[in-house]
Amino acid sequence: MKNRRLNETIEECVMREKAREDLIRRLTGWTCIRLTWADIERPVATAEMIRAFLDDVLAA
Numbered sequence: 001m002k003n004r005r006l007n008e009t010i011e012e013c014v015m016r017e018k019a020r021e022d023l024i025r026r027l028t029g030w031t032c033i034r035l036t037w038a039d040i041e042r043p044v045a046t047a048e049m050i051r052a053f054l055d056d057v058l059a060a
Contacts, residue, residue, distance in 0.1 A: 031057055 004013045021032045033053060039046040 003017065004010065008016075021034075024030055024032060031053075033050060035046065039049075
């Protein structure tokens, strides 16, 4: 994992990143969408997933 710190486990890195995203949401009101390389390789399905997510957010 690119952002992993020295001697940090993968689990610690993931939890630290999740806490960072939670902080961004609390401070800005933004919504974070995490994509993987596999998502990038499926642009149509990924666009549909993002549209459905945004529809849910806007409907709430």
